[in-house]
Amino acid sequence: MMIPEVAVKVGAALGEGPVWDIARECLWFVDIKGHRLHRFDPKTGALESTAAPEEPGWVVPLRDGALLVGAKAGVHRHARGAFTLLHAVEQDLPGNRLNDAAVHPDGSVWLGTMDNAEDAPSGGYYRLHAGVCTALSPKPMIITNGPAFSPDGRTVYLVDTLERTILSAPVDAEGHPGVTRIFARVPPGMGYPDGPAVDSAGTVWVGLFGGWGVVRFAPDGTMLGKVEFPVANVTKIAFGGADLTTVYATTARKGLSQGELAAQPAAGDLFTFTVEVPGLAPEYPSV
Template identity: 80%
Template sequence: MTPQVACRVGATLGEGPMWDAARGWLWFVDIKGHKLHRFDPSVGALETIDAPEEPGWVIPLADGALLVGAQSGVHRFEDNAFALLHAVEPDLPGNRLNDAAVHPDGSVWLGTMDNAEEAPSGGYYRLHAGACTALSPDPMVITNGPAFSPDGSTVYLVDTLERVILSAQIGADGHPGEARLFARLPEGMGYPDGPVVDSAGIVWVGLFGGWGVARFAPDGEFLGRVEFPVANVTKIAFGGADLTTVYATTARKGLSAAELAAQPHAGDLFTFTLAVPGLPPGYPTA
């Protein structure tokens, strides 16, 4: 598990990697750069789409279009045009969408955050059957995730500034129950960023300012981390034909000129391989 550069990107805030299994592509975003990126590992090619707002995430749809979470809400992108489907928190113009995941039932769960990273105004939502419903827990400054256990019964939610990962059982109505503490990052390991879960139920969390990706057992035990040559690792995705190829987004945001000089690959896309595969990403039905 030694990360290598998959593609030079130089993203200010690379985020939200999502594998498109049907096409063999990896989608991800540069939030502060207003970019959607598509990486084709078969030829090593990177294509870029300009976004009108800060895009927090991009999720491919089965029909070839994209769902894009941006500042104003959830958009559909096709034929080189963005169309707003669901306004999210229009009463909080300082918030933006930050991370998202597809539940096994086809619903899209997404989180918001204060773009100034100061106010506890971020929350979680579930997009399903044409409706976008607010979820618990209490508001956070920066939400990350969610991620789901292999059977879809547990959701993992990240409170980045508090350095904690929460978990909750998902009820028959598709909504989470009371959130409990799953794991807390110690001082010196950075801030927990985007989470994902592999086929063995291991929770992987990007470490912003922590030089790697942390791994936690299903009971919350810390299993170690994969170390990177850059400080800000934001999130991973499992890709390739057998889902054992890992892709990781990284960021230049917050680094000084001296730090950037010492980290020439900050903001690039990294990759490494695993013995245990990830989970199929699935396509939304929302």
């Protein structure tokens, strides 16, 4: 049985973007509203934290030990304590920020933006490859989440959070998405779909903000079930460990009342559980 337990106390306002670093055998994730980058070492249980510029939506490790960090102004490189802006994103939309990202098997980084006030449909998706950041075609959304990719990289999953909709699109040989279609919907009363991840069998795992868990979908969009959590806001999972069967899940305190926080003392912490089907080996960007 998949029973989540706290891996480490964090108390994040908005924990997000967990990603396993194979080379360094650790997990990276962010606290967006807390302006923090976190590194968790499962061997020692140690949590190291670094202040981030503005609001970091995601973090991706690089082969050389540096990090790519998606903050409000755009994509940064973080190395030896310094943040360097590499690519400004949506300078014409100062109310937007970067929110989630994933690395395609071809080494490109796909990232999404959102309206930080969670009101206007101004969020979009971009592909960063060979030093060029290109806008992608899905319709504007208030809150984008994802993307995530099928095991062969030929399908991308995109989440329209406030519409409770998960979209999919084919990815061509040049790494560009085709026409999107509705892959699955999260029914009312089950929370809002947050960050997606895909395992080696092609199962799509989606965090549920306000939904007390993580929901799983088969590659054909059929809902397979839900992993129940003791906290309401589960934002995203990542597969880690030596065999990629250890799941890590970020959670959030954002939006919870004082009474709800008292009833959910682990809200904002990093959770873990194990699975039988391993995840996909994380890719390193070639940007």
